Amino acid sequence: MSHQSLFRDTIFALSSGGLPSGVAVIRLSGPQTVAVLASMTAERIPPPRKAALRELVGDDGEPLDRAIVINFPGPASFTGDDCAELHVHGGKAVVAAVLEHLGRKDGLRAAEAGEFTRRAFLNGKLDLTSAEGLADLVAAETELQRRMALINAEGGQRDIYDGWRKRLLHARAMIEAELDFADEGDVPGSVAAEVWTDMSAMQQEIANHINGYHAAEIIRDGYRVVLLGAPNAGKSSLLNALARRDVAIVTEIAGTTRDLVEVSLDLDGLKVIVTDTAGLRDSSDTVERIGIERALRAAEEADLVLKLKDGSPDMPGFDLADLESKALSVGTKADIAPHRTGEFHHIVSVIDGAGLSALIEDIGRHAKGAVSAASGVLPSRLRQLELLRSCGHHLSLAAEVQQELELRAEELRLAGDALGRITGAIDVEDLLGVIFSEFCIGK
Numbered sequence: 001m002s003h004q005s006l007f008r009d010t011i012f013a014l015s016s017g018g019l020p021s022g023v024a025v026i027r028l029s030g031p032q033t034v035a036v037l038a039s040m041t042a043e044r045i046p047p048p049r050k051a052a053l054r055e056l057v058g059d060d061g062e063p064l065d066r067a068i069v070i071n072f073p074g075p076a077s078f079t080g081d082d083c084a085e086l087h088v089h090g091g092k093a094v095v096a097a098v099l100e101h102l103g104r105k106d107g108l109r110a111a112e113a114g115e116f117t118r119r120a121f122l123n124g125k126l127d128l129t130s131a132e133g134l135a136d137l138v139a140a141e142t143e144l145q146r147r148m149a150l151i152n153a154e155g156g157q158r159d160i161y162d163g164w165r166k167r168l169l170h171a172r173a174m175i176e177a178e179l180d181f182a183d184e185g186d187v188p189g190s191v192a193a194e195v196w197t198d199m200s201a202m203q204q205e206i207a208n209h210i211n212g213y214h215a216a217e218i219i220r221d222g223y224r225v226v227l228l229g230a231p232n233a234g235k236s237s238l239l240n241a242l243a244r245r246d247v248a249i250v251t252e253i254a255g256t257t258r259d260l261v262e263v264s265l266d267l268d269g270l271k272v273i274v275t276d277t278a279g280l281r282d283s284s285d286t287v288e289r290i291g292i293e294r295a296l297r298a299a300e301e302a303d304l305v306l307k308l309k310d311g312s313p314d315m316p317g318f319d320l321a322d323l324e325s326k327a328l329s330v331g332t333k334a335d336i337a338p339h340r341t342g343e344f345h346h347i348v349s350v351i352d353g354a355g356l357s358a359l360i361e362d363i364g365r366h367a368k369g370a371v372s373a374a375s376g377v378l379p380s381r382l383r384q385l386e387l388l389r390s391c392g393h394h395l396s397l398a399a400e401v402q403q404e405l406e407l408r409a410e411e412l413r414l415a416g417d418a419l420g421r422i423t424g425a426i427d428v429e430d431l432l433g434v435i436f437s438e439f440c441i442g443k
């Protein structure tokens with residue numbers, strides 16, 4: 001082996017998805033990889049990084065499958081350790097037989113969730129934000145999620161945070177120099193003054209970057225739309241029409257929906273979550289009252305509220321004034337209710353489909369509007385946001401402690417450490433369990 005592995009165990013996992021499938025990819029990483037390949041391929045091991053067809057055999061020489069085999073000797077591999085891939089026929093029994101065979105070998109064990117990527121991180125193959133980007137890329141369901149995740153997986157965030165860290169290091173070096181000059185009674189203050197100009201520019205850049213978090217949250221977790229209205233206003237019917245399937249129960253009985261019912265839509269590449277809620281009314285029923293509280297809380301947290309109303313009189317007793325700035329009024333049951341145009345933003349019927357596509361378009365427009373202000377690389381996780389805030393906080397402290405250069409330098413160091421924690425350049429051992437556990441097995 002041309003390099004030393006940090007890890008004694010050789011790990012393996014099915015890295016492709018559900019079975020059966022046309023082809024299934026089993027990945028291995030660790031010091032035993034080459035020995036395993038030698039024992040399983042009757043013929044010679046394929047040359048590095050070249051796919052080759054090989055018969056795979058068990059210990060008794062019995063064939064397991066005919067497979068495409070790739071050998072990736074470390075360090076030029078995904079994890080940085082010796083790796084291999086077995087592309088076998090994607091049958092359940094085929095995969096089971098190969099995994100069972102691997103599991104019986106000394107020094108081999110099934111990989112934990114995210115363990116390949118964790119090893120890649122610990123071997124310095126990628127930074128923490130790239131690893132998080134990879135997790136998001138594998139989880140991505142919509143076009144915008146895919147784009148954001150790919151940028152981060154390729155080091156978009158890392159480049160920005162490393163850039164800021166370099167500027168902080170430079171600033172500290174300048175301050176050290178100024179302190180040394182001060183000892184000699186000769187203070188070229190103008191040199192260090194440039195530092196503070198740059199630091200305050202950077203503070204602004206970080207503040208702008210932080211402002212993009214909300215947009216990233218919407219892209220990642222979805223734009224939240226909540227349907228509100230009196231019982232029987234037609235909320236569940238509208239939800240089903242938007243989802244194009246029967247998700248929520250629809251009856252003519254007022255008070256049918258008790259809990260929140262969510263559907264996820266893909267509007268133009270953006271994930272939109274629409275939530276059906278319990279109808280708002282004075283109720284003595286405990287379950288219904290809890291449902292109504294949940295409805296109001298969901299509306300408070302929503303990005304957009306659709307207030308539904310059929311032809312019946314106004315719902316009493318609920319002050320929705322606080323929601324007004326993010327609400328659209330929707331007149332429902334247009335086929336039977338004589339709504340006046342001008343009274344509502346939208347008038348719809350789920351019976352004849354009137355107004356539905358205009359409503360969907362408008363929801364899409366609002367969702368796009370919520371993310372369009374943000375562009376470029378965004379902070380995509382709470383973990384990152386908190387460390388960015390900490391960085392900004394120390395920068396502003398550095399600006400405040402006017403005369404005392406040592407204190408200012410110390411605040412700049414703390415600001416840089418916060419950035420280093422985002423990329424994993426420093427002190428993150430305690431975070432790794434949380435970060436990598438959200439990965440799939442085999443990643």
Ligand SMILES: Nc1nc2c(c(=O)[nH]1)N(C=O)[C@@H](CNc1ccc(C(=O)N[C@@H](CCC(=O)O)C(=O)O)cc1)CN2
Binds near residue numbers: 072075
């Ligand atoms: N079959 C297969 N497809 C795959 C992956 C994989 O591991 N196997 N990937 C897994 O995520 C993604 C591709 N990402 C990869 C990233 C790095 C390396 C790798 O071997 N890197 C080495 C050598 C680079 C080179 O020769 O250019 C290195 O970084 O040193 C492989 C795949 C998507 N498709």
Ligand SMILES: Nc1nc2c(ncn2[C@@H]2O[C@H](COP(=O)(O)OP(=O)(O)OP(=O)(O)O)[C@@H](O)[C@H]2O)c(=O)[nH]1
Binds near residue numbers: 232235
């Ligand atoms: N004619 C007509 N009837 C509708 C329309 N939308 C809903 N309805 C009917 O109105 C009744 C109530 O509809 P739901 O969708 O269950 O109303 P809801 O607001 O979810 O009611 P709760 O769960 O009680 O809060 C049902 O009988 C539906 O068939 C519509 O566009 N046109």
